[in-house]
Amino acid sequence: MGKFLRSVAVALSGIRFAIRTQRHMQIHCVAAILVIGLGLMLSLSFVEWAILVFAVALVISLELVNTAIEQAVDLASPERHPIAKAAKDTAAGAVLAATFGAIAIGVIIIGPPLWRLLFAL
Numbered sequence: 307m308g309k310f311l312r313s314v315a316v317a318l319s320g321i322r323f324a325i326r327t328q329r330h331m332q333i334h335c336v337a338a339i340l341v342i343g344l345g346l347m348l349s350l351s352f353v354e355w356a357i358l359v360f361a362v363a364l365v366i367s368l369e370l371v372n373t374a375i376e377q378a379v380d381l382a383s384p385e386r387h388p389i390a391k392a393a394k395d396t397a398a399g400a401v402l403a404a405t406f407g408a409i410a411i412g413v414i415i416i417g418p419p420l421w422r423l424l425f426a427l
C-alpha cells in the first residue's frame with residue numbers, strides 16, 4: 307500500500323474508533339444523514355449545500371479532535387487533575403459551540419423550504 311493510502315487507512319480507522327466508542331459521534335452522524343436527506347428532498351442551491359456540508363464537517367471534525375484529546379488526557383492523566391478536567395471540558399466546549407452554529411445554519415437554510423413543504427405555503 308502506498309504512503310498516501312496508508313495515511314487514509316489510519317485516518318479512517320480513527321473515524322471508525324470514534325463512531326464505535328463515542329455516543330455523541332453516533333448522534334452527530336445520524337444528524338448529518340438526516341440533514342443531507344432533507345437537503346436532497348428540498349433541492350437546495352449550491353451555496354446552501356456548501357454551507358451545510360461545511361457546518362456538518364466542522365462538527366464531526368471537532369468531535370474527532372475531542373475524542374483524540376479525551377484519549378490523550380486519559381493516557382497522560384488517568385488520575386483526576388484540574389488541568390485534565392480543563393482540557394476535556396474545553397474540547398467538549400469546542401464541539402458544543404460548533405453544534406450550536408450548525409443548528410442555527412440548519413434552521414436558517416432548511417427551515418423555510420421545509421416549512422413551505424409541510425404547510426404548502
Ligand SMILES: Nc1ncnc2c1ncn2[C@@H]1O[C@H](COP(=O)(O)OP(=O)(O)OP(=O)(O)O)[C@@H](O)[C@H]1O
Nearest residue numbers: 328329330376383384385386387388390391394395
Ligand atoms: N482525569 C480527569 N481529571 C479531572 N476531571 C476529569 C478527568 N477525566 C474526566 N474528567 C471530567 O469528567 C468529564 C467527563 O469525562 P469523560 O472522559 O467521561 O468524557 P465525556 O465528556 O464523558 O466524553 P464522552 O462521553 O463523549 O466519551 C470531563 O469533561 C471532565 O470534566
